[in-house]
Amino acid sequence: MDFPLVVKIKKIKQETPQTKSFVFEYPKRAKPGQFVNIWLPGVNERPMSISFDDGKNYTLAIAAAGESTRQMHALRVEDKIGIRGPYGTHYQWKDGQRIAMLPGGYGAGPTYWMATLATKCKIDFFLGARDKSLLLFADKIKKLKNVRFLPSTNDGSAGVKGFNVECWMQEMERGVKYDSVITIGPELMMYAVSKQCAKRKVPCQLSIERYMKCAFGICGNCCVDDLGITMCQQGPVVDNTLAGKIAEFGQYHRDDVGRKKEF
Amino acid sequence: MADLSVTFCGVKFKNPLVLASGILGITASSWRNVVKNGAGGITTKSLWLEEHRGHPNPVIIANEHYMLNAVGVPDAGVQKAQEECGKYLAWKSSPLIANIIAGRVQDFGKTAEEIAKIKPHIIEVNISCPNVEDEFGKPFACSVGDAAAVTREVKKRVGNIPVVIKLSPNVENIVAIARSVADAGADGVNVMNTIGPGMSINIDTRTPVLANKVGGLSGPALKPLAVKYIADIRRALPKLPIIGTGGVLTGEDAIEMMMVGATLVGVGTGVYYRGPQVFKKITDEMQAWCKKENVKRVRDLIGVFHNGNGRRFEP
Numbered sequence: 001m002d003f004p005l006v007v008k009i010k011k012i013k014q015e016t017p018q019t020k021s022f023v024f025e026y027p028k029r030a031k032p033g034q035f036v037n038i039w040l041p042g043v044n045e046r047p048m049s050i051s052f053d054d055g056k057n058y059t060l061a062i063a064a065a066g067e068s069t070r071q072m073h074a075l076r077v078e079d080k081i082g083i084r085g086p087y088g089t090h091y092q093w094k095d096g097q098r099i100a101m102l103p104g105g106y107g108a109g110p111t112y113w114m115a116t117l118a119t120k121c122k123i124d125f126f127l128g129a130r131d132k133s134l135l136l137f138a139d140k141i142k143k144l145k146n147v148r149f150l151p152s153t154n155d156g157s158a159g160v161k162g163f164n165v166e167c168w169m170q171e172m173e174r175g176v177k178y179d180s181v182i183t184i185g186p187e188l189m190m191y192a193v194s195k196q197c198a199k200r201k202v203p204c205q206l207s208i209e210r211y212m213k214c215a216f217g218i219c220g221n222c223c224v225d226d227l228g229i230t231m232c233q234q235g236p237v238v239d240n241t242l243a244g245k246i247a248e249f250g251q252y253h254r255d256d257v258g259r260k261k262e263f
Numbered sequence: 264m265a266d267l268s269v270t271f272c273g274v275k276f277k278n279p280l281v282l283a284s285g286i287l288g289i290t291a292s293s294w295r296n297v298v299k300n301g302a303g304g305i306t307t308k309s310l311w312l313e314e315h316r317g318h319p320n321p322v323i324i325a326n327e328h329y330m331l332n333a334v335g336v337p338d339a340g341v342q343k344a345q346e347e348c349g350k351y352l353a354w355k356s357s358p359l360i361a362n363i364i365a366g367r368v369q370d371f372g373k374t375a376e377e378i379a380k381i382k383p384h385i386i387e388v389n390i391s392c393p394n395v396e397d398e399f400g401k402p403f404a405c406s407v408g409d410a411a412a413v414t415r416e417v418k419k420r421v422g423n424i425p426v427v428i429k430l431s432p433n434v435e436n437i438v439a440i441a442r443s444v445a446d447a448g449a450d451g452v453n454v455m456n457t458i459g460p461g462m463s464i465n466i467d468t469r470t471p472v473l474a475n476k477v478g479g480l481s482g483p484a485l486k487p488l489a490v491k492y493i494a495d496i497r498r499a500l501p502k503l504p505i506i507g508t509g510g511v512l513t514g515e516d517a518i519e520m521m522m523v524g525a526t527l528v529g530v531g532t533g534v535y536y537r538g539p540q541v542f543k544k545i546t547d548e549m550q551a552w553c554k555k556e557n558v559k560r561v562r563d564l565i566g567v568f569h570n571g572n573g574r575r576f577e578p
Contacts, residue, residue: 002325006467037321041470045320080468214323218535219334220287220308228296230287230539257314258289259339 002216004039004082010057012077016134019063019106020073021051026058026083031090032114033184033207033237036060037215039082040075044068047212047232049184050086051109058083061109061136087215089237091205095120097179100168102126102193104185107207108136111182115144123147124171124178128164132157165192178202188263191250197240204240210253221258224248265553266560267303267546271504271526272425272450274358274384278303278549279521279561280542283508283531284362284389284429285309285334287539291351298357301542305357306529309336309364309389310344312374318394319474324463325482330532331463333394333478336364341377348381358384360427363417364392366399368409372416379421386424387506388417391431391456393479404431404456407443414447425450427506432458432488441496441503451504453529454492457481481532486510490523497524497566512536514548524566 011023030036030053038060039045046068052059064073075081091114093099099121103111108127115123125147129135135151135158142149151159152167160167172178181204183193190206197204210222210231222231225248229235243249252260267278281304282288282297288308297305317337324331338344344361351359361383365371375386390413391404403409410428417426428444430437432455441452457479463472471477489509496505507525510532511517517528533541553561 001327002323003463004321004324004465004472006465039321039472041465041468045474082465082468082472213320213334214325216323216325216535217539218286218323218325218330218532220289220293223287223290223293223296225290225292226295228290228292228294228299233539254289257316257337257339258308259314259343 002084004037004045004084006080006082009075009077009079009081012075015061016136018134019061019136021059021061022072022075023057023059024081024083025056028086029053029055030058030086032110032117033090034086034088035236036083036085036087038072039084040068040071041082043071045082047087047215049106049110049207051106052113059109061106063106085215087232089235091182091237093118093121093180097121098177099123100126100171100178100181102164102168102181102183102185102189104128104164104189106136107184108141110184112137112141114182115141115147119146121146124150124168124176126150126152126164126168128152128167130154165189169196172200180205187250187253194240194243194249198244205237206240206243207236208238208243208246208249209236211256221254221256265550265558266562267549269526269562269565271506272385272427274425276303276358276527278546279517279526279528280545281360281506281527281529282306283529284387285332286531286534291347291354294351294359295354295356296539297542300539301546302530303357304360304384304527306360306387307344307348307362309338309362309392310341310374310378311336311338311364312341312370312377314338314340321473322475324472325535329480329482329484330535331461331473331478331480332457333460333473333475335475336392336395341374344378345381348383352382360385360387362387362389362429364389368403368412368416371413372420375417376420379424383424385427386417386421387427387429387453388413389429389456391429393431393433393457393460394475394477396460402431404429404440405434407439410440411443411447414444414449418448427451427453429453429456431456432492432509437492438495438499441500445500445503449503451506452496453506453508454496454525455489455509458485458488481510483510483512483536486516486519490519493520493525494523494568498569501566501569511545512541514545514552517545517549518552518561518564521561521564522566522568524569526565
């Protein structure tokens with residue numbers, strides 16, 4: 001049933017100056033890394049990563065970046081939105097693993113969610129942002145018992161000054177060995193992580209987002225070169241071996257008419 | 264194993280299944296993956312001369328009964344088509360059917376001329392999209408005169424590349440349209456595009472779900488309509504090769520289409536109902552049926568419904 005289900009927003013919270021989280025009840029359960037299509041009647045429909053599923057409610061953390069996300073920020077509690085999904089692949093882990101998490105931007109949502117589920121894993125959480133105010137879900141993340149919280153900011157206003165990828169590499173230089181690396185965020189950040197993981201032979205999972213219309217493997221807008229597989233069904237979460245075979249990863253994506261756009 | 268190969272307008276296909284236009288049709292990599300998943304050939308998403316924006320989202324919705332789409336035929340224009348088709352053809356994979364579209368008769372000619380330079384195996388002409396009516400008015404496929412005019416315009420610009428006209432089911436007399444395009448030089452027809460347009464309202468928001476409000480309807484329920492239209496056209500024009508498209512999900516569906524006269528069978532919405540491996544599933548089912556019925560060559564089934572080998576069609 002790939003029709004939007006209309007739900008009412010239960011709660012809205014300003015998480016950072018740019019990001020609001022929206023909470024609503026939804027009948028289907030999801031896993032970290034999956035996404036839904038959110039429909040604003042008369043405005044647009046677009047995919048959004050699920051930040052949290054508490055078993056009854058979804059949380060979507062949405063940064064106001066373009067026209068449609070600004071419209072979403074204008075929503076109020078009790079407003080109606082359409083949701084379909086969840087769609088796509090999700091992150092995976094095994095009990096006892098030492099995991100490095102490298103989220104960028106909204107990626108803090110799904111990684112935090114996974115950290116709450118992977119209770120028998122030891123997680124180094126490399127949360128990064130431009131400045132302290134943009135560290136999404138920092139308060140929740142640092143409370144988790146299985147997490148070592150290692151924030152970084154570009155301006156040094158919290159944690160280490162610099163990028164989270166550098167922090168993570170420093171930990172590895174110090175001899176920390178990871179069984180798995182989880183990254184989600186801007187593609188060039190993930191590309192850097194992917195290259196490092198391939199070089200160091202560390203298993204890694206990442207989320208390759210492409211412009212999606214149907215989200216159920218029909219329209220073809222999210223097919224990646226040269227494999228030709230859809231990222232709505234065989235992604236967005238892929239392991240690094242598969243990412244290594246996606247020639248366009250870190251190079252280009254396609255717009256709504258299928259034209260290549262370089263990163 | 265039965266021989267599933269067929270020859271359509273002089274082009275050999277390893278099996279009769281072709282990816283229908285508009286599904287997974289944007290990139291060379293996607294087409295190759297569809298062939299890897301068992302298709303005998305692929306049809307591109309409709310190609311425009313210049314960039315054409317599609318409709319805003321939502322553009323496709325679907326459930327267990329039907330799919331409704333108003334993607335609005337987005338495309339980046341002929342330069343991208345040349346790049347992607349060129350890449351695909353260099354792989355020497357299964358045949359490429361380049362589907363073209365335009366808003367005016369003379370633009371069909373210009374588009375066809377540019378696309379012919381890529382040397383696709385076949386050019387298919389989309390004169391039947393039901394979800395761009397706001398922009399272009401009633402499809403050309405709804406008028407005997409317009410359908411023939413587009414066919415003539417395309418035929419004179421593409422050399423010896425076979426031209427297939429994709430027909431609309433939303434007409435009073437589809438046989439008359441088929442005859443008009445055949446008389447104008449069409450080498451074959453595709454029966455059929457989506458029906459409608461239809462509309463779906465979300466009752467909680469009291470608005471249409473599709474941003475375009477209306478969209479082309481497809482899915483398994485269309486098959487009997489396609490079967491009837493193919494049978495009608497085959498009976499009236501027995502020499503006109505047909506691509507049968509509409510609601511094909513299984514090997515039995517494909518064989519049914521062939522029996523009434525289709526040489527090739529388009530699969531579109533079937534990808535939704537049975538996943539990207541639908542082509543392999545269908546050919547496996549065709550093989551199983553051929554074994555059961557002791558059919559050695561599936562091409563022997565084309566049009567049997569109309570001759571002594573099948574039951575006579577007497578409506």
